[in-house]
Amino acid sequence: MITEVENIGWEDRMASRTQRMKSSVIRELLKLTMRPDIISFAGGLPAPEFFPIREFDEACHHVLQTEGQVALQYSPTEGYPPLKEFLAEYMSKYGILVEPENILIVCGSQQGLDLLGKLFIEKDGCVVCSRPTYLGALQAWNAYEANFCSVDLDDQGMVVEQIPAIIKAGHTPRFVYVLPNFHNPAGTTLSEDRRNRLVEIAREHDLVIIEDDPYGELRYEGEDLTPIFRLAPERTIYLSTFSKTLAPGIRLAWVVAPKPLIQRLVQAKQGADLHTGTLVQMVANDICQRGILKQHVKRLRKVYHARRDTMLDAIEEHWPAEISYTRPAGGLFLWPRMPEAIDTEEFLERAVEEKVAYVPGFAFYPQGAGGHHAMRLNFSNASEEMINEGVYRMGVALKRELA
Ligand SMILES: Cc1ncc(COP(=O)(O)O)c(C=O)c1O
Numbered sequence: 001m002i003t004e005v006e007n008i009g010w011e012d013r014m015a016s017r018t019q020r021m022k023s024s025v026i027r028e029l030l031k032l033t034m035r036p037d038i039i040s041f042a043g044g045l046p047a048p049e050f051f052p053i054r055e056f057d058e059a060c061h062h063v064l065q066t067e068g069q070v071a072l073q074y075s076p077t078e079g080y081p082p083l084k085e086f087l088a089e090y091m092s093k094y095g096i097l098v099e100p101e102n103i104l105i106v107c108g109s110q111q112g113l114d115l116l117g118k119l120f121i122e123k124d125g126c127v128v129c130s131r132p133t134y135l136g137a138l139q140a141w142n143a144y145e146a147n148f149c150s151v152d153l154d155d156q157g158m159v160v161e162q163i164p165a166i167i168k169a170g171h172t173p174r175f176v177y178v179l180p181n182f183h184n185p186a187g188t189t190l191s192e193d194r195r196n197r198l199v200e201i202a203r204e205h206d207l208v209i210i211e212d213d214p215y216g217e218l219r220y221e222g223e224d225l226t227p228i229f230r231l232a233p234e235r236t237i238y239l240s241t242f243s244k245t246l247a248p249g250i251r252l253a254w255v256v257a258p259k260p261l262i263q264r265l266v267q268a269k270q271g272a273d274l275h276t277g278t279l280v281q282m283v284a285n286d287i288c289q290r291g292i293l294k295q296h297v298k299r300l301r302k303v304y305h306a307r308r309d310t311m312l313d314a315i316e317e318h319w320p321a322e323i324s325y326t327r328p329a330g331g332l333f334l335w336p337r338m339p340e341a342i343d344t345e346e347f348l349e350r351a352v353e354e355k356v357a358y359v360p361g362f363a364f365y366p367q368g369a370g371g372h373h374a375m376r377l378n379f380s381n382a383s384e385e386m387i388n389e390g391v392y393r394m395g396v397a398l399k400r401e402l403a
Pocket of ligand 1: 044240296
């Protein structure tokens, strides 16, 4: 059996940079929360009962019947041209005006983040992000030995006004990483003022901006704000994904950037996987061309809006009043902040005893330096009934803890 062979010291053989690669707290947690008796608010998972399975079935059938030989063949690294054309047109409604040549199709935004790290980050290179920030970005860029220079986050999103102080302290940011809409984990949206301010700062200090926008389409109230890409197309790299609007299992996303950078990303992607699956791109294109994406997003907005409201109402009803939380206008997450007495990493054990799970806030901080009194709750993956029950159970445990 392979499990019984001698361990020849794999760790000592690895490149030194791999020391900073850790398995993500979330992925480990997700294993625990797979238990059917646990109500999990931990993952960032879409609601599987709304996956457009029939539509995928029809699209697969159609693509294989009509263009099977193309669908099962190698294809250009840049991506399937008709899908890129669709995306260029699709994004224009948000004021992102680009040509298909400005788009690279990738296997999930996560791959986009990794490729950008591969191109831009040198050992100890400064990456500006908010604290908290997206865990997957920390994971991807830790592998390239990034030095995360973080700034605060408040109700208006990332406090971009703190960026000049980082530069003044002697750092040269490789880029600024921004989650403009319905931040993961904090749920906040970067205000229009802050977007403009960020662009001014970036122009003044000649900075590159990475705008990671997986949730922009999932807005439940209010008006869309201006994409940063629109404000500064010369220095912004925009990423979006089908993970939250169609299905994450298809691993399909796209990067928008100036053409010289797309060329370099193409080279980086060739080294990683040659290209994103041809069949999956053609199937997604078929779904998009038939108008299903638009209808489906409309439906998801309705479902997630109701789930968000249920979670907010349940917290209001069942949790101690000293706990504060964001009211996100979209996305998938709430970010409750606890009194000092509750360490959310320790409290997780209590919550799991009550058969509820969440992600402790520290997981979203570079070097785990903070977030000990905050937690991320996901509201898209549980029914309204489960949300009520899970929030109630957590409320009981929180009250006991604070008593
Ligand atoms: C902010 C952010 N960026 C990127 C990703 C990765 O998305 P994808 O499934 O497209 O790799 C996620 C997924 O949760 C995310 O929240």
